[in-house]
Amino acid sequence: MSHVIARLLLGTAIAVTTVSAAAAQDKNVKIGVLTDLSGIYADLAGPGSTLAAQMAVEDSGLKAKGWTIDVISGDHQHKPDIGANLARQWFDREKMDMITDVPNSGVALAVNNVVKEKNGVYINSGGGTSDLTNAQCTPNTIHWTYDTYDLAYGTGTALTKAGGDSWFFLTADYAFGSALERDTTNALTAAGGKVTGSVKHPLNTSDFSSFLLQAQSSGAKVIGLANAGGDTSTTIKQAAEFGISKGQKLAALLLFITDVKSIGLDLAQGLSFTETFYWDLNDGTRAFSKRYAERSKGSAPPTMVQAGVYSGTLHYLKALEAMGGNPHDGAKVVAKMKEMPTDDPLFGKGSIQPNGRKIHPSYLFEVKKPSESKAPWDYYKLVATIPADQAFTPLDKSTCSLLKK
Amino acid sequence: MTTITDNSIPAQTRGTKDEMIAFVIMTALLVAVPFSGLYPFFVMQALCFALFACAFNLLIGYGGLLSFGHAMFMGTAGYVTAHMAKVGTIGFKLPLIGEFMINMGPLSPELSIVFGLIAALVLSVVTGLIAIRRQGIYFAMITLALSQLIFFLYLQTPFTHGEDGIQGIPQGMLFGLFDLSQPITLYYVIMVGFLLGFLIIFRTINSPFGEVLKAIRENEPRAVSLGYKTDQYKLLAFILSGVLAGFAGSLKVFVAQNASLTDVHWTMSGEVVLITLVGGLATLYGPVVGAFVIIAMQQYLAGFGQWVTVIQGVIFVVCVLTFRRGIVGEIAHLFKRSL
Numbered sequence: 119m120s121h122v123i124a125r126l127l128l129g130t131a132i133a134v135t136t137v138s139a140a141a142a143q144d145k146n147v148k149i150g151v152l153t154d155l156s157g158i159y160a161d162l163a164g165p166g167s168t169l170a171a172q173m174a175v176e177d178s179g180l181k182a183k184g185w186t187i188d189v190i191s192g193d194h195q196h197k198p199d200i201g202a203n204l205a206r207q208w209f210d211r212e213k214m215d216m217i218t219d220v221p222n223s224g225v226a227l228a229v230n231n232v233v234k235e236k237n238g239v240y241i242n243s244g245g246g247t248s249d250l251t252n253a254q255c256t257p258n259t260i261h262w263t264y265d266t267y268d269l270a271y272g273t274g275t276a277l278t279k280a281g282g283d284s285w286f287f288l289t290a291d292y293a294f295g296s297a298l299e300r301d302t303t304n305a306l307t308a309a310g311g312k313v314t315g316s317v318k319h320p321l322n323t324s325d326f327s328s329f330l331l332q333a334q335s336s337g338a339k340v341i342g343l344a345n346a347g348g349d350t351s352t353t354i355k356q357a358a359e360f361g362i363s364k365g366q367k368l369a370a371l372l373l374f375i376t377d378v379k380s381i382g383l384d385l386a387q388g389l390s391f392t393e394t395f396y397w398d399l400n401d402g403t404r405a406f407s408k409r410y411a412e413r414s415k416g417s418a419p420p421t422m423v424q425a426g427v428y429s430g431t432l433h434y435l436k437a438l439e440a441m442g443g444n445p446h447d448g449a450k451v452v453a454k455m456k457e458m459p460t461d462d463p464l465f466g467k468g469s470i471q472p473n474g475r476k477i478h479p480s481y482l483f484e485v486k487k488p489s490e491s492k493a494p495w496d497y498y499k500l501v502a503t504i505p506a507d508q509a510f511t512p513l514d515k516s517t518c519s520l521l522k523k
Numbered sequence: 524m525t526t527i528t529d530n531s532i533p534a535q536t537r538g539t540k541d542e543m544i545a546f547v548i549m550t551a552l553l554v555a556v557p558f559s560g561l562y563p564f565f566v567m568q569a570l571c572f573a574l575f576a577c578a579f580n581l582l583i584g585y586g587g588l589l590s591f592g593h594a595m596f597m598g599t600a601g602y603v604t605a606h607m608a609k610v611g612t613i614g615f616k617l618p619l620i621g622e623f624m625i626n627m628g629p630l631s632p633e634l635s636i637v638f639g640l641i642a643a644l645v646l647s648v649v650t651g652l653i654a655i656r657r658q659g660i661y662f663a664m665i666t667l668a669l670s671q672l673i674f675f676l677y678l679q680t681p682f683t684h685g686e687d688g689i690q691g692i693p694q695g696m697l698f699g700l701f702d703l704s705q706p707i708t709l710y711y712v713i714m715v716g717f718l719l720g721f722l723i724i725f726r727t728i729n730s731p732f733g734e735v736l737k738a739i740r741e742n743e744p745r746a747v748s749l750g751y752k753t754d755q756y757k758l759l760a761f762i763l764s765g766v767l768a769g770f771a772g773s774l775k776v777f778v779a780q781n782a783s784l785t786d787v788h789w790t791m792s793g794e795v796v797l798i799t800l801v802g803g804l805a806t807l808y809g810p811v812v813g814a815f816v817i818i819a820m821q822q823y824l825a826g827f828g829q830w831v832t833v834i835q836g837v838i839f840v841v842c843v844l845t846f847r848r849g850i851v852g853e854i855a856h857l858f859k860r861s862l
């Protein structure tokens with residue numbers, strides 16, 4: 119008798135499981151673009167990132183196949199606690215599946231923890247900290263577009279190989295600046311260059327003259343700017359006033375196309391730096407950028423960060439399609455995303471490493487002279503391409519706990 | 524005229540009675556929050572800022588001292604609490620003597636908070652001794668300068684992780700009993716912490732010490748002529764305010780699970796001024812209401828992007844132009860009550 123009951127129970131259990139598996143073919147997806155809508159990254163990411171995510175949803179073609187995909191955006195105001203709370207609220211109240219963008223490293227890391235706790239998907243495009251795929255990596259996070267290691271390594275190696283083999287650093291005096299200087303130094307010494315000296319400046323300095331004069335008198339071929347944001351722009355402008363760019367080469371270690379626009383080609387010409395995307399790179403990027411610019415504010419082409427949001431969202435949706443439904447289980451979706459090779463017209467073919475690092479080629483660019491620029495946003499000359507397998511932190515050097523089996 | 528009538532009846536008891544009734548109502552509302560459908564994390568965040576603003580209000584509203592660097596106490600206590608809860612090491616590097624290191628491992632929430640409070644205490648004693656020697660704009664500028672000093676210190680020291688901040692702080696078990704990773708438990712713990720801090724301020728304001736503070740605010744030379752050592756009173760108020768602001772910072776660590784430079788930045792010191800002015804300066808409940816208004820704006824208007832700051836600015840201007848006493852101040856004035 120008890121056997122019969124056990125069989126009956128087992129039968130019911132199997133039936134229930136099959137039913138719930140069918141119910142798992144849920145085709146609702148919610149994507150949150152957590153970005154900077156009001157501060158210094160509003161042009162770099164901001165509303166443009168939301169547009170990029172929407173375009174990815176349209177291009178995925180899933181809506182025609184009966185999926186419901188919502189994209190909403192929020193402003194983290196550069197405050198980690200606001201960003202983390204907003205993310206938490208999105209998961210608790212809105213049943214969010216995926217969060218993307220998040221420029222500003224502090225906020226990016228805070229959101230990283232929330233997404234892991236809530237088992238969501240986190241595709242970071244705007245945040246630069248390489249901690250996301252090292253000490254603080256999680257099974258829910260993919261770091262898509264760039265990181266500080268990639269930019270420092272690309273500029274350090276490629277520029278040294280192109281003849282700029284002696285360097286002088288202007289470093290912002292805090293942990294981030296030192297990290298940039300350290301990563302670049304490692305890259306350039308490995309490529310056969312040497313560092314002749316460095317000087318630290320306080321954060322948010324308005325007068326760089328004494329630092330620039332030291333850099334000028336050092337006689338180094340390249341002056342590396344291991345700083346960020348307003349400091350980098352100010353250094354570049356003041357270096358132009360001193361006529362430094364005539365004799366020496368300026369290399370910014372963290373700079374975006376929107377910074378070049380705000381500095382202007384007059385002052386920025388000759389400047390070298392690394393990015394992973396430029397709108398005028400090939401036919402694929404041009405075609406996408408044209409479509410994008412028709413809808414963006416001020417007809418601006420996508421920045422690297424916005425392109426990353428598009429590409430990451432598209433790959434996420436491809437993974438969901440391959441799974442046949444949305445399991446609302448972040449770690450599972452991310453595992454699927456890592457399994458599938460990535461391919462889109464913006465970043466080309468690539469893959470996602472086990473630590474969550476998306477890899478693709480990086481490019482060393484030089485800012486054009488005003489006379490060479492033929493159109494608005496025609497700013498860059500491609501100097502060198504760093505292949506995907508070399509551009510990012512080698513896996514054996516990553517301190518990510520997911521790699522330890 | 525009103526002052527005469529106010530003084531003729533025992534104002535103390537009447538005012539306290541109103542405040543007690545309001546306290547009971549506030550407590551009842553807060554206890555009911557988890558059943559109301561309000562988002563508990565929002566309320567917790569607001570409560571931390573409310574306590575922070577109440578501590579700030581103790582100094583400006585009742586002592587007449589505008590501190591423009593109060594974020595340093597909140598941020599310091601937050602950083603120390605976060606560090607203790609996550610890592611739990613104290614390391615010193617003394618020139619000539621050498622290095623020493625105490626490793627206690629990750630500490631429990633209550634001990635981490637105690638360390639945070641000690642840090643805020645030490646900082647407020649040191650900064651208080653320097654700052655209270657001056658009044659008015661000079662006091663504000665000195666506190667601002669000191670908090671900027673502290674900001675750059677935290678930008679540099681390794682334990683704060685610079686602009687990345689301390690992330691992923693374990694919430695742990697309070698007293699080994701309460702699991703803070705449960706939102707409801709965490710909410711009630713934060714609520715009790717807030718009410719505790721609020722009661723301390725309530726008691727302080729309605730004590731003889733509070734009366735002397737108000738006397739100093741109204742006319743310091745007269746208070747001196749009556750034989751009060753005003754510097755000592757001001758220092759004590761400054762320390763009390765600093766430690767309570769620190770307590771708010773320590774509690775906030777367990778809500779947000781991170782400690783970052785935002786909390787020591789001068790804009791945070793500005794925000795607490797805004798909260799207090801909108802709610803009502805020198806009213807007991809003003810900062811609480813102000814905190815809910817401002818935090819609600821930051822949270823619920825986040826979708827409006829750049830308009831948040833504009834809306835905040837407009838509200839500030841409207842507040843200063845039309846209801847200068849702040850929300851609670853105007854209500855109290857209208858009903859001739861003390862709130």
